[in-house]
Amino acid sequence: MPRSAKWRSRTCGRTIEQNRDPLVNNSPYFLKPASVQSVMLRVLVALLPGIAAYVWFFGAAILLQIAMASIAALAAEALMLALRGKPLMLFLSDGSALVTAWLIALTFPSIAPWWLAVLGTLLAIIVAKHLYGGLGQNPFNPAMVAFALMIVAYPQLMSQWPAAGATDLAGQLHAIFGTRQIDAITMATPLDALRTALHTIDAKASVAGVLGSNPGIGSVGGKGWEWVAAGYLVGGLWLLQQRIITWHMPTAFLAALFAIAGVFSLIDSTQFAGPLFHIFTGGAMLGAFFIVTDPVSGATTPRGKLIFAAGVAVLTWIIRTFGAYPDGIAFAVLLMNIAAPLIDMYTQPPVFGHKDKRGDSP
Amino acid sequence: MTSYLFIILGAVLVNNVVFVRILGLCPFMGVSKKLETAVGMGAATTFVLTLGCGASFVIDRWLLIPNQLEYLRTLSFIVTIAAIVQLTELVIQKTSPLLHQVLGIYLPLITTNCAVLGIPLLNVSLRHNFLESLLFGFGSAIGFTLALILFAGIRERLEAADVPVHFRGTAIAMITAGLMSLAFMGFAGLDKYK
């Protein structure tokens, strides 16, 4: 050791000052301009069309919910970063907490009490994200953890959805801050109505009957809701075009949901709603492009992505149709999150040169 | 026929022995660090639990109930299961060293698995007949195996995660188990559908 050190000092030329700073990187020495921040920001931008439709049909309350969730998310993120001794600005500005917050706000009822989304966001950021090590390390989708926790804990509050066209901001604010009774502006979502009718009211109920009889429910996925879903679709397609997400997940999700709903509605259209209804209602479209596609908690191999998204779709349909909760996306995503490491493990694409014997990779 | 299917499905998913009944947490936490061991433990438990359910049904129906000795149920079940575990281990060790190497160290651990006692007791309280008992035991064991394998998959990845110091190890594993349990709540109501 001393010998080499001696030689280093003797032979080190000074024509060019050598940089042996440990922070000087090794190859590659230049990088493609890309960053986590730009990825997250583009996801947020892609949510805007859906949000616009939401505001148009269901009032501006959603904006308030988004704002509150965002503040809660940033506060929780800052708190956890400070507690864990991580660089604050670097991670606060990565935008990942905002994505979680927006997704929570968009999946929660927009006229739910203010603390519901805030509590959900805090739990998502603190428990589901930072206890696992923060960005990139959480095995569960934080937004879906928040939704599942809240719907299990406060099923009543989580079912107070605004009626389409009821855009009276004052009434919504009263609902959010609990200052007045809110029955007038709420109604069940189509999924909720359907489940309640089919599960509790006996044999007389049928899909067509429920959907047709209810004035608030639109022709495809519920009045207003189908337009919100269309907004998400537009944003999602833009994400695809931006190559933030790949085609695998949305395609597999929508195709699987369409297929299973289609088959069962063909078997018995009075008991099972049609495929278009399933795709355009509830969180399906948001899920297809923004929730299922979360790379951190989902599967990452091409085949794995297909399996993962199709699994979410099938589970969603099962829970929607047979389960106790109105929308199954959150539970389905969490269930598939559990399986994601195994899916990844068993769908490893064959490595260069090892393609003839597929079995040898783990 | 469908009722048997519902017994198995219910035991595997809806009333998963680990996530919903919260039984067998000790091996669930202890033997889920690696996927291979999880598979081994799952296989061993499936074997013993199915056998144990059958044996305990026989003892309950033809020994305890005729003699009005129901109060000895817990005790006799424990003894029976412990003996089955021991016997299984000895036989496997001799007949198939390979299988013993895979299952070997997990077999004794099963004795301490409360699920292995809990399921036979549940069988009694649910008034299952012999076939139902076997199916319920088998289904629960499959549910246990499923939980163990899924959990092991997550833990193998979690092992490399930057978990805050105070939450490393069992703490974060408990949180994970809780969230998995939350996810399994999504199956609620499936077994009661019409």
Place this chain on the structure above:
Amino acid sequence: MTALQRLFKFHGGVKPAYNKEASTGLPIAVAPTPTLLVIPLHQSIGGMPRPLVTAGERVLKGQRIGGADGNVSSAVHASTSGTVIAVEMRLMPHTSGLSALCVVIEPDGRDEWIQRQPFDFRSATPTQTRDYLRDAGVVGLGGAVFPTYLKLNPGKQGKLDTLVLNGAECEPFITCDDVLMRERAETILKGVAIMREMLRAGQVLIGIEDNKPEAIAAMEIAAQAANRAAGDSAIKVVSVPTRYPAGGAKQLIRVLTGIEVPHGKRSTDYGVQCFNVGTAHAIYEAIALGQPLISRIVTVAGNVGLARNYDALIGTPMRDLVALCGPLPDSDRVIMGGPMMGLLMPADSVPVVKATNCVLVGSKQLFPPPPPEMPCIRCGECAKACPAELQPFEMYWFSRAKIFGKAQEYNLFDCIECGCCAYVCPSHIPLVDYYRFAKSEIWARELEKEAADVARERYEFRLLREEREKQEKAAKLAAKTAAGREKAAAALAVVEKPATTPEEDAKKALIAAALERAKAQKELVHPGNVSDLTPEQQAEVAAIEARRAEIREMAKPHLRQDD
């Protein structure tokens, strides 16, 4: 003009800014002989060559100064005539900043060649030709520096389907192969002819990235001439799409033939072999001109006023080459190789070696320090870019946590360290560094494990031997007992209690005596045959001693690696 050839695609790859124009404007220039040449002995994959010269010796240009040692090794030669000043440890062109044994030559300016004779490989046996090339120090000049003679073996079938010549040169900034093909296409093709004959290759595919039209044109003309001379049309120049790392041997073989050579397998077994164009040129020089490999084309580029290609002698300090090009004032580092895979040099005084295809001068502005490393979000960009079709984020995940077994399960050792994954990573993770770290840790562990196995075996053998000796002694004792009981009593005392007094006392006395002798004749403790030496002999012995000590140290790791 280029032949129609069905091309295949390799997975992944990236398209970085190529920056090649700067150094292709001017023809190759011959770099002046430096004032001091430092020629590392270990310049190729494989065993460290034995030094063949000592300090003070005069050497001629092309004289062998390091002899190939072991099955995988390649000779090293003096790049010019002059005097050997020292054979000593010098800083290596290696990121570690460690030193290794080098021959330091002071050129005398006469540039006097050894006797050069073309090698008649047609009348020599293949083994003789390969030995000749080994002793001529010809190694792969694409950067991997694998001894070429080992690759010039047609394998079991005795012939090869396809000989691939690699002129793709996909790394940004580097143009040494490009200009070589433009200016010396004819000699490259002559080298190809030699290789083709040795390998009995059916066809020759020369793959060149389509961003080098001049090189393609030049090679096309030369190839047609060669085809005419040979009377067939076996040699084809193929323009391949420009995409990094198309110049990786495995990637190029895949693009040209569709064959994927797995990690750890020889491409010969798949009927294909790949050489760099520079290697073909070196083979021509060695066989047809009798000149060993003592110089190579080096691109000097990056943060310099005038980037250019130089024909530089092996052993020239990189600083001298950089000085020829006028480094800009904010230059802060020298990189050997390109910006994607190049190695950061510990100092600019390190010599040009056979692996030096490019001396890249860097600065903060040209190669800015990467933004802070963020956690991996598993976005999969790296997997899309990986030409080895790996899952880089999984390998990273486990390498980072030092769970090497899992990293290996994800085929860590199939990684070619091309840098595509790190290039595209939105989290700016130095992925390749993690793989390098994991690989070297795994290698070290493997060596440790091997050493432990050897130790266990030897220990157990020793126990066995001791046991056997004990039994033999007991048997002898029994025989003696049969002979006479009186003697046995005495013997028993000695043998049965070997750890007690009589024997030990005797030994102690012996030692004491020896100690006394040693003290008394301190000067005479040298081994017997070192007295009465002439000064020359003494000097020689001293030199040998010194060298032995050094070699012993150097040889240790090699002994292991050769196994």
Place this chain on the structure above:
Amino acid sequence: MLEAILVMALGAVVLGAALGYAAVRFRVEGDPLVEKIDAILPQTQCGQCGFPGCKPYAQAIAKGEAEINQCPPGGDEGIHKLADLLGREFKSLSAEHGIEKPKSVAVIDEQSCIGCTLCIQACPVDAIVGAAKQMHTIVAPLCTGCELCLPPCPVDCISMQPLDESVETWKWKYPVFKINPAQQEEA
């Protein structure tokens, strides 16, 4: 009551008999655990653990007679591996058995060696060659660095030299992980 006792006794007898028979019938010899432990130990054969070699120490660990933290050459990493294998808690290296040193080899100063062969007898892996009254030398690649040859040497001509890093053995360092450098120390 009597019935209860009878039933339980019957059960105990039947099961006990079955187990006892099985224990005899299905007896298996050998303990694969020792091999597994031995494979983790570094095979320096230095005896710092208090046992005359790595195998005896492995046997002692398997029997539960020795702690897992008595092997200085194996270092913390070895203890981690043992803890993993045996499902025990990690303990840091016990100070009374020595400290972890950089890997070294013994070197005989050939000028002062008197050829007493004591070191040859001490070397557990036969890595020293030489004969009585002839100079000895150490075959460096075989030396495990156990230091057992140091005490017997009457002229103190053996010294331990740490292995220098060379270009070939140099290892790439762990990349600077700026988010939390202490992160992996305990993991």
